[in-house]
Amino acid sequence: MITSSLFRVEASHQERKIVAEKDLPADTLLCRFWGPLISYSDTKSLNQKESYALQVSPDTYRLLDPPYRYFNHSCEPNCGLNPALDLIVIRPVKQGEELCWDYSTSMLERDWNMTCHCGKTLCRKVIGDFDRLPAPLQQFYISLNCVQAFILQALSRKVQKAS
Numbered sequence: 001m002i003t004s005s006l007f008r009v010e011a012s013h014q015e016r017k018i019v020a021e022k023d024l025p026a027d028t029l030l031c032r033f034w035g036p037l038i039s040y041s042d043t044k045s046l047n048q049k050e051s052y053a054l055q056v057s058p059d060t061y062r063l064l065d066p067p068y069r070y071f072n073h074s075c076e077p078n079c080g081l082n083p084a085l086d087l088i089v090i091r092p093v094k095q096g097e098e099l100c101w102d103y104s105t106s107m108l109e110r111d112w113n114m115t116c117h118c119g120k121t122l123c124r125k126v127i128g129d130f131d132r133l134p135a136p137l138q139q140f141y142i143s144l145n146c147v148q149a150f151i152l153q154a155l156s157r158k159v160q161k162a163s
């Protein structure tokens, strides 16, 4: 497992979480997510560990290695995952704050949903595909370059079909 001077893994009620080791300004690069490539059908045999599979194309996933799998979801995240799988801080973070990103920014599969207990004011309760987010939130993540490329491609195809 890689170690970083920017964050550390801690035990939490949901298994594990990742917290900032120090105050971090926006645009800080935290790490690049990685793990072996697996297919959609492979993700179905992961059971409880299905949330470790990061969708990177319509039928391809990366089974995230530790510690990348321990970054939890939040509906009001302080990090975002860009198309190169770099996890970037998107607003200033205080030392000790949990580092989270929005899992919907890598989901377009019409299958897996996750119940969310992030406790944020804007919590969506059920986390699902990107194209089902409210349009302003989609635009917010797109403007930050924190949406996976296969999703943007699928959305642009949809727009082309409609016009």
Ligand SMILES: [Zn+2]
Residues within 6 Å of the ligand: 074, 075, 076, 116, 117, 118, 119, 120, 122, 123, 124, 125
């Ligand atoms: Zn939530």
